[in-house]
Amino acid sequence: MLKDYFPILVMLVMAVGFGVTMIFLSSIAGRKRPTATKESPYECGSIPVGTARIRFDVKFYLVAILFILFDLEVVFLWPWAVLFIERLGLFGLVEVAIFVGILLVGFVYAWRKGALEWQ
Amino acid sequence: MSNSAAQLAYLAPELVVAVGAVAVLALDILLPERSRRLLARATAAALLASLAAVWWLYAGEVAGRPERLFTGTLVRDGYSLFLDAVFLLAGILGALVSARYVDREGLQSGEYYALMLFAVLGMMLMAVSAELVTLFISYEILSLSVYVLSGIARGRAESAEAAMKYFLLGAFSSGFLIYGIALIYGATGTTALEAIGAAVMSRGLFGNSLLLIGMALVTVGFAFKVAAVPFHGWVPDVYQGAPLPVTAFMSAGVKAAAFGALARVLFTAFGSLSAVWQPALWLLALLTMVLGNTAAIAQTNIKRMLAYSSIAHAGYMLAGVAAYTAGDVALGSVLYYALVYTAMNIGAFAVVLVVGREGEGNQELSDYRGLAVRHPWVAAGMALFMVSLSGLPPTAGFLGKFYILNAALRANLIGLAVALVLASLISWYYYLRVVWLMYFIKPGEAPPTLSGAPSLRLAVGMAAVLVLILGLWPSAALNLAQVAALTVTAGGLPVIGRP
């Protein structure tokens, strides 16, 4: 049984080995001439401002919380979609409409309460 | 699927509460700021409507014959109807005691009432769940609502801290619960309670360690919610820190819901393994009532004292569950006690609210000195609730305890029965000390002025009347409890799902 996993093991060894080797090689082969730009954290090309260890604004949390919630509720639409045609019919449609309706009330609530305002 | 819609009629009480909860949220954003008071009324209306639905189902004689809904995930029987009534009572009393408080403390009334309704919904769904996944989701609906409710007074550090403790420990213990469910599923291949019971019997899983560990973990999960020792640590802190009306509501409602679910799981799915869990519950009950009562004596804050007292009462109810061999007598006594406890405990908290001041002031025992002189009615109410909590006649608390004693004796748990009596004796000391302070001690320097919201007084009055009625004319409620218990113990549910 373990034999089935042999390719995975090979893959693992290769991946780790490649990474370690590259870092090792660059550290002995490359010249080190650090500049401020080089030392700064990499942020997709844009220029970083201030330290990375800042406190994030609470607003980020708020958006993140809302995102997670509405993102995950979609999970329930998938099994519904799979079974919709064969099994659920009209009742299923009504059910999912209610489900989405409730989500909508929550969304509107968050909206009207100002949770989506950046200010 | 055409009968799916018809099946919904059996869930009328739950649906009404669910619609009410969403409607309260909608109203909160639709109504202008100054008419927010309507939200309390809307909440009460939804709960009353749901109670009417319960009554309607009772009148339709649904109580006697269990109705399985949605391929057996839910079951509508006397048991769930009785518990629904208890939760709705807790909700109604909870909404009544909240009205003035929410205004005064400037809480977010929309969230507050919606969450309260969601909590009630979670409780009700727990009661109708005939299957562990549904049960777990209902449990979480309830839990998440009360976590937020206990932290809703964001202005007070205690409230936030209470919410955090409740949340971290609650999530921790629900991890145990869900792991237990997973293991039970692994051992039996099903999550339907009846089918689990059948699988245990037909496949002889009596020694299956997956199943036993799963059962133990599920017991732990519920033991946390009912506040059994040693899973009780959160109770005093959370009860003290949470806003008072929330404490009142959850002390009764959450406990009843957790007991309802625990008893249904143990009786329906694990009845054949009672030899395993009965002694464990026996010990938990003993520890819980002894520790709860002794620790309560040392308290000086009345909220905290009532918190320990609620631990003790969980012990009494656990004794009722442990008396499994007494069958419906045991389960009926637990149901009856849940009802009685709801009335008397919320009543007591309501009086604490009447006496309390803004920002959770006036909650020390010493604030009750001489209350009887200035406010004889309020003091009489408090005395009644204290007498009932201590289990003295002719109040409901006495009968509730008496039934549990009766069940314990029938199950031959004589040691536990004696311990229960002894524990109650200890409890008399601290309950009656409150009566003592109110009636026999000179009032302090600053006479307490009471907050006299009519809704609060109504709640005290309702609870007091209930305590008296349940103490003097218990037959009707008792018969309902008995019928409710019978639907679970008499094998009212035929096996469903995969055996």
Next chain:
Amino acid sequence: MQWFLEIAWWIPLVPLLGAIANGLAGKRLGKTFVSTVGVGTVAAAFGLALGALAALLAVPGRQFQRDLFAWIPLGSPGAGGFGATFEAPVGYLVDPLAAVMILVVTGVGLLIHVYSVGYMGHDEGYSRYFAYLNLFTASMLLLVLANNFLLMFVGWEGVGLCSYLLIGFWYQKESAAAAGKKAFIVNRVGDFGFVIGMLLLFLAFGTLRFTEVNGLARPLVEQGMVTAGMITAITLLLFVGATGKSAQLPLWVWLPDAMEGPTPVSALIHAATMVTAGVYMIARTGALWALAPLSGAVVAITGALTALFAATIALTQYDLKRVLAYSTISQLGLMLLAAGVGAYTAAIFHLMTHAFFKGLLFLAAGSIMHALGNRIDLREMGQLRRRLPQTFLTFGVGWLAIAGVPPLAGFWSKDEILAEALALGTPYWWASGPVLWGIGTLASFLTAFYMSRAFYLAFFSDQRLDRHVEAHVHESPRSMTRPLWILAGLSILGGAPFGWQALGGGQTTLGAFLDPVWAVAAHGAPEAAHHAPVPNWVLMLFATGVAVVGILIARAGYRTRPFETPEPAQRTLGPFWAFFEDKWHIEAIYHAVFVRGGTALARFLAGPVDQGGVDRAVNGVAGAVGKVGTGLSRAQTGLVRSYAMSILAGAILVVAYFAFR
């Protein structure tokens, strides 16, 4: 006539309604309303009780039981381990025993209510007082009318509650509040016995109904369904309850302190009615006790020793109410002595006459207090007979009655107790007839002496009144003196008509009325060996002689001589005086064992715990439990991780138990 029995449940209900009316609306509606309702409801109950008695005489079998509603319907058919389904109805039982009790409670209660109108007239808490008193009357009537243990327990706790409320009525006084608390804690010990006894009884019999318990007791024991040991255990536990309520050794300590309450309360609750509940309870379950000779002997000797013990303390007291309180304990001991040997008629007879004369004495003492501005110390009285002639005369009647001078009421009942004790005895040497009789007689002698001492010190001797008090001494209003005279009349005449036949050794009137209660219950029991070793008239003569000697000795010491310390009895008794005065050191021993021991135990258990912050009365064992509680709640660190640890530990234990059982 039967109608009066049908509506007998109104007897407790009417005073209860009065209590509710007075409690809720009394303050607003004024004193006239309160008095009318307070006295009127008790009067109505008295009328109903009279009607019930008359109706009962016409009922064949003289027993009337009625269930009003199924209070606690329990059990599903076929389920449960006891075979029987259980139900506790709200129902009442009227039989001769209950009839006598309700008459005493409502009759004496009515007089004391009337008296209270005058006595409490100027008190701020007038309506509260009457509400409590009515509530007490209702509870007491419930206690005696209940047809099962559970309902009786409701009354039992109800009278207890009212007792604490009324002891602490003047809660502004520290001592009153403390006394109420003491009564409360001591009675909990008794209640524990009662509840456990009741549980055991239910386990053994499957019923709590008096008629069924009494009827089933002998058959069940004979068939071996219930062991004799079980019956003994049940009866002894019930007796623990009785010692609490009836203030017997070793739980007597609360009653003397209970005198902190208003005097009419002492008369009604702590002399005439509530404290006799223990005696009533034993009489009510006579059939059980007939099967438990050991329990009977324990009751008898406890009663006898309490009677003697309390009498010795009474003779050293200066507080008139405390003299009466110890005297009450002593007389209750005599009643229990009678109950222990199975002479229930004698016990109830004495209960009745005692209600008359002790009620009278307390009310007269109250009248003195009223006159002297609440002074109650015998050392500050003297020569009161001129200033308070009516109180003097009525108190005198009560004094002679309790001393046992014929033909007053107390003489007949006390003599019957002593005669029955001698004739019946118990099978154990330490509680045999002569022993009990000897102790009882000694107690009677002391009673005659200490009551005479109190009487002479108060009304004769030299005048020792405070100058300021003296100017204001006045006889009490008529609402107070009238009940005194009625009770005086009852104390004179209330014994002979019921017990004169004892003179010739025949069955007394009261006996003819009451005995069937126990005859039915003890049906099939071997006839008790009722042999009178000494003719009754000889005993009576002897008892009279004892009483007279007691009175004469006191007269010689106290009547004319000016009071001085040490007083004559003190000089005679020497070191014993101090011993008696210190209550045989018993209270000190209790204090050492329970209060200090409890505190020490608590210190030991709670470890090095700071004392501050917790306002906690260190009250003996209660304090110890409190300390344990503090210690336990210190484990409540407030830290999430410690709670999580406790949850995990619990989970591991539960899992381990389930999996590796």
Next chain:
Amino acid sequence: MVPTIAYVIVSAVLFTIGVAGVLLRRNALIVFMSIELMLNAVNLSLAGFARQFGSATGQVFILFVLAVAAAEVAVGLAIILAVFRHRDTVDVDNMNLMKW
């Protein structure tokens, strides 16, 4: 084919790591993450069982657990933030305003 017991064992190990995290870490956020780890450990064993039985119950259960976990994240973060605003710390060992 990996036997189900392997899933159960790995899931038990993960669960235990989660429990240990709850007990040992003081930062409320990390405590909370540990709890999430416990839930996901359960998911793993559910997946294993679902595969063994070939039934959908276990899989549906996983979806629900995920949803519940998300809801817990929302509520938990909000609560931890509320505490942080009062106390300026999320160290759970500092949360003892109420005790005894």
